[in-house]
Amino acid sequence: MPRARRTAPAAVPPAAAGDDGFAARLLAWFDRHGRHDLPWQHPRTPYRVWLSEVMLQQTQVATVIPYFERFVRAFPDLPALAAAPADAVMAHWAGLGYYSRARNLHAAARLCVERHGGELPRDLEALTALPGIGRSTAGAILAQAWGDRFPILDGNVKRVLARYHGVEGWPGLPAVEKRLWALAESHLPHARLADYTQAQMDFGATLCTRAQPACVLCPLNDACVALGAGRTGELPAPRPARVLPERSAVVLLAEDAEGRLLLQRRPPTGVWATLWSLPEAEDEAAARAWFRRHLQGRWAPEPLPELPHAFSHYRLRLRPLRLRRVAPRPAAGDNPDLRWVARAELHALALPAPIRKLTGP
DNA sequence: AATACGGGGCC
DNA sequence: GGCCCAGTATT
Known part of the structure; x- marks a missing residue:
């Protein structure tokens, strides 16, 4: 690539009507x-x-x-x-x-x-x-x-x-x-x-x-x-300010006896549509209800540090709960939106960025 | 016309 | 912590 020159750019004559070069x-x-x-x-x-x-x-x-x-x-x-x-x-x-x-x-x-x-x-x-x-x-x-x-x-x-x-x-x-x-x-x-x-x-x-x-x-x-006009700092005009709503969600880091992690496919619409993620609920009570419907084992959630995440249009506080040595309920075993994944397989899956942070590479 | 949709870079 | 970015689709 040619080196930058110190001279001012040469004046360029208009190439066509309505064109200033x-x-x-x-x-x-x-x-x-x-x-x-x-x-x-x-x-x-x-x-x-x-x-x-x-x-x-x-x-x-x-x-x-x-x-x-x-x-x-x-x-x-x-x-x-x-x-x-x-x-x-x-x-x-x-x-x-x-x-x-x-x-x-x-x-x-x-x-x-x-x-x-x-x-x-x-x-x-x-x-x-x-x-x-x-x-x-x-x-x-x-x-x-x-x-x-x-x-x-x-x-x-x-x-x-x-x-x-x-x-x-x-x-x-x-x-x-x-x-x-x-x-x-x-x-x-x-x-x-x-x-x-x-x-x-x-x-x-x-x-x-x-x-x-x-x-x-x-x-x-x-x-x-x-x-x-000395207005390069004012143009283009900024987007009108808006207040970002805040939401929080509980996500379950559920492991079975072999240390495999339970993933759930996101619905086809909304954020992270169709990506693999962790089972998610509005709050801990809803998380527990989800656990009782899909899993068996002891409900002994260990809270992990909250993970704040900012979207363009709202702020999300992820509250991870870790569950160890749980297993699927027999009836829930054929749910195609749920799968158990070994840590080593995670890298090949489409996980949202904050969920990736939570589960490791 | 307004809103949904991610994540990271930059001040 | 706010604003913006090699925008498009949906409502």
Whole structure:
């Protein structure tokens, strides 16, 4: 990758009507300072671009990279993913969060085998018709994988455009988002769409950051409305504050005589849907009732330290109770949502992150 | 239009 | 401890 130069970016003449050189400056910046060695760039296949885009939804690059590497090792291409069991897919997503992404990814892979010959369609409508692919992800796939001329509008682009154009209002508001989409379209270059798309994301993630943007080094600093007004700290407008509800739950760490752990599959909707977790109850009384219905042995719960966990939309206090030397009731033995798992097998299962902390690796 | 949906990074 | 992040689906 070329070394950073000390000179100011050369003035770029407008490339087309309505264009102030935004894209050209961003591309020039990208050539020197962008990221060119991300795992999904080598090789940059549609499948790998798609997978990376979905993993990167609401998730930062550094978090995604190890998950991406493991995932493509297990499922190297789209047909392999489509053919995989759902539990295996979920196990490779466990810990990354927003698990509907993984379920949608899997379903979309199977739909591609049905509808599109086992490949991702090169078509905006067909892409957004697949579960888990919205307008921005579809645009990113088309631009990154094929160089097609479509805009994206992720958190980075929203922040950059809100500052550059001085767009007021929280970007989550539909009216503001509509304006930002129009601006994103207006800046679209006519060539190098894959690089341009990557450039916007690298620019937002490394230079035009949320806190402390590096405006001194910015190739757009002479035309940025927010910088000119000294308002980079105020744009984009923050999401309206909200009070997070608090909930608590009792989870059972039930072991049988061999030290195997009892897991329960989560229901198909709600948080951690379809993941394996610990038996959960609202409080200790409900936990005891659950114990008497499903297990036999002594009800002698040992409280373990509480585990606080924060979601985007509420706070959860997990109160673990440990039970030793319990056994299933004979009638409960055929429940497919319950299984006894040796500690050594836990790593292969899709467990929510806080439950993983509780049970160990 | 508002809410559900994870987990981690950063100040 | 609060805010945000390479958003989408559902209601």
